[in-house]
Amino acid sequence: MSRRPLVSVIVPSYNRVKYIEQTVDSAFSQSYSSIEIIIVDDGSTDGSFELLRRLEDSGRIKLLTHPSHENKGQSKSINLGLLHSSGEYISILDSDDFFAPHKIEQQVAFLEQSPDVGMVYGQGHAVDADGRFLFKVPDDNHAETSDPNILLLDCYMALPGGSLIRRSVFEKVGMFEESFRAGQDHDMALRIMEEFKVAFLPEVAFFYRKHGESISANGLETRWRTGMEILERARKRYPYRNRTIRKRKAVINYRLGQVYWKCGQKRRSIGYLIASGFLDPIRAGKVLLGSKS
Incomplete structure (x- = not known):
């Protein structure tokens, strides 16, 4: 590509000291170099905040946190990162997940060639706590129809780390809903698809962890x-x-x-x-x- 638009990678982080460095490394070592990495620590108490401060001192990331280092939830953390970001494109990555090496480059190239598309997403590979492959989401035969009815019935996208979104999309649909402590990704994907064309790029975009920590x-x-x-x-x-x-x-x-x-x-x-x-x-x-x- 002759044009190298800036991509803002936003990572909301809470108590992920075991994984956060690999998450940062996967963004920092992308084959696409025009990236800013913004980590929003959401009141971590496990040592990950101190680790992130060292990464900030090394110049690898921009570190943000809420006033008094409070825990405000993922949506509020993502929104804080969005407000402090400068990229033309936005990618959001959970703090225990990690990108495939060419994710940003492939998705930027696609959006640069597809001005009618507001968001592109790729395939996610679920892995266990040690990084061993479990399954794919969506499967290899998936095709995107850009029909919100289908997405409402089944959030089939591997979100948020699998996607790349134009900044202009957020300017149209708004920020993440801060009152939600679950499901905010599905809500945002619906709001985007209701207003914009969405596309699927059949490449592995990221890896997301399936923990032994069950939801209560x-x-x-x-x-x-x-x-x-x-x-x-x-x-x-x-x-x-x-x-x-x-x-x-x-x-x-x-x-x-x-x-x-x-x-x-x-x-x-x-x-x-x-x-x-x-x-x-x-x-x-x-x-x-x-x-x-």
Whole structure:
């Protein structure tokens, strides 16, 4: 490429001392050199903040934190990084994930040649805590339709590290929703696709960790209740098909039913499971027959 636009890599970081250096290295060693790396520490207490300060002293990163080093959540951390970034393109990377070596170069080249596309994303490879391959998201046969209805039903993108987004997109759709402590990536992807064409570049873009640290029951409840709020906001913003709204409600009710069942709240669980069955009886039948989880 004759033009080398600046890319801002924004990393929200919280208590990832074991992984954060590899994350930074994967951005710093990209085959594309016109990059600024902005790390927003979200009140870490495990020594990762001190490690990041040393990386800042070496000139490798720009380090930001919230007032009084408070924990404010991932969305607020990403937004702080966005406000202090200068790049024409934005890439967001979780603090325990890492880029493929040519990710930025390939995606910048694609967007430079595709002015009608607001966001491009690639394939993510899930890895375990030691970096061993687990599975791919999306799979090798994936094709992007840029239809928000499909994305609302199933967040099939490996986000956020797999994508590259034009700064002008954020200027149109706004920042990450700071009231969400889960699902903010799905919410943002929907808002982008409602306004812009989105494309899939079939190259490995990044690697994301699947930890042994399981999400608590409270965390899962928060995730799916937030999912219902994301759905309601999406319905008010964009003319989604009624069938899409109904099927997504069915999935969320089913997942909440699962959460409450595992917590021993059987009566509460059954109410959500029945609601899910009424909203999408075909899917409910498949679940009962064991062909769908």
